[in-house]
Amino acid sequence: MPLQNRVDPFGAVHAVAMRGMFTGNRGVIHDPATRTLLIRRWTTRAWIVCTLAHPRGDRREVMGRNAATGGPGWTELFFLDEVTALAAGHRPCFYCRRAQASDFAARFGHALGITSPRAGDIDGHLHGERLAAGAVRSEFAAEAVADLPEGAMVSIDGMPHALWENRLLPWTFSGYGAPRSMDGLQGQAIALITPPTTCAVLEQGYRPVWHPGAGS
Numbered sequence: 343m344p345l346q347n348r349v350d351p352f353g354a355v356h357a358v359a360m361r362g363m364f365t366g367n368r369g370v371i372h373d374p375a376t377r378t379l380l381i382r383r384w385t386t387r388a389w390i391v392c393t394l395a396h397p398r399g400d401r402r403e404v405m406g407r408n409a410a411t412g413g414p415g416w417t418e419l420f421f422l423d424e425v426t427a428l429a430a431g432h433r434p435c436f437y438c439r440r441a442q443a444s445d446f447a448a449r450f451g452h453a454l455g456i457t458s459p460r461a462g463d464i465d466g467h468l469h470g471e472r473l474a475a476g477a478v479r480s481e482f483a484a485e486a487v488a489d490l491p492e493g494a495m496v497s498i499d500g501m502p503h504a505l506w507e508n509r510l511l512p513w514t515f516s517g518y519g520a521p522r523s524m525d526g527l528q529g530q531a532i533a534l535i536t537p538p539t540t541c542a543v544l545e546q547g548y549r550p551v552w553h554p555g556a557g558s
Contacts, residue, residue, distance in 0.1 A: 345405050346379050347372075349419050351429035351495045351502040351513055351535050353474025355379060358515045363423045363553060366391040366432050367416040374414040377405040383474055387465040390435040391427035422515060424550035425504050429495040429536040431472030433464055449546035450539070464539075471537035479534050484527035491544035493552075495535040498527065502535055506557055517555040 346357040349366075369385030372378060402408045408415035421427040424434075434443035443461075451459040454467070471477050479497075487496060488508070495504045495513065502513040503522075512519035534541070544550075 345377055347405060347417070347419050348515060349421050349426070349430050349432075350515070351426050351504075352497075353383075353430040353472055355383065355419065356515070360422075360515050361394075362420045362426070362515075363394070363551065364391050364421045364427055365394055366419050366421065366427060366435070368419065370414045370416055372405045372414060372417040374405065374407045379417075387469040388461065389430075389432040389465070389468070389472070391421060391424060391432040391439070392435045393438045396438070422513070422517065423553040423556075425493050425495065425552055425556075426513065428493065428540050428544075428550055429502070429504075431468050431474065431537050431540075433468060433540070436461055446543055446548055449543045449548045453542035453546050454539070467539045468537050471539055473535065477537075481531055481533050484524075484530065484532055487527060487532060488524055490534070491541055493536075493544045493548075493550045494541050497531075497533045497535050499530050504556070506552070509557075511556055517553050518557070521557055 344357045344359045346355055348356050348358045350356060368389045371380050371382055371385060373380060402418065404418050407413060434446050436443040447459050447464060450464050451457060456463060469475055490505055492505050495502050503510040504513055504518065506521065509521040510524060511521055
């Protein structure tokens with residue numbers, strides 16, 4: 343049976359077989375004895391997205407006891423791609439993805455007018471905008487979708503879609519569906535999924551990693 347460790351764009355955690363392109367964490371949120379999630383869904387505001395391969399080549403037992411002390415260490419979560427992870431409110435890890443994290447931070451600082459922002463500054467802004475942490479988004483007009491940056495995700499009648507080359511890609515755990523036009527959205531319930539702060543970073547030119555099937 344799959345472990346409950348796969349994250350959707352809304353930030354909810356599911357048990358599905360597909361693993362995705364990236365891992366990440368929100369602290370320790372599992373019981374290593376049963377390899378099941380606890381009630382809490384984060385223990386830190388530092389929600390990060392990491393490479394699947396550890397820089398030192400370390401191997402882990404997923405949702406097991408991986409700390410040197412014999413404790414759980416942290417709970418491995420998995421994302422279809424970086425676009426999904428950003429929508430869920432995560433940001434690049436400064437340890438295993440330093441170049442991407444530094445780029446994200448620089449564009450974050452430029453967007454918000456913060457000189458030399460630190461990881462804590464980013465986490466503080468993002469945490470209040472994370473849907474999985476209780477944030478609420480208002481619905482907006484269909485014509486406003488075209489103003490969002492590429493890589494942002496929206497909910498259309500409850501279904502997540504990513505903006506890609508002026509089109510919308512329906513999201514699933516296994517990849518993206520066929521591109522659809524932004525025309526004909528009137529009358530549908532539309533809301534932003536990706537945190538507004540992350541959208542501002544995307545507007546500044548940050549380029550997240552897409553699943554290879556995007557747009558095919």
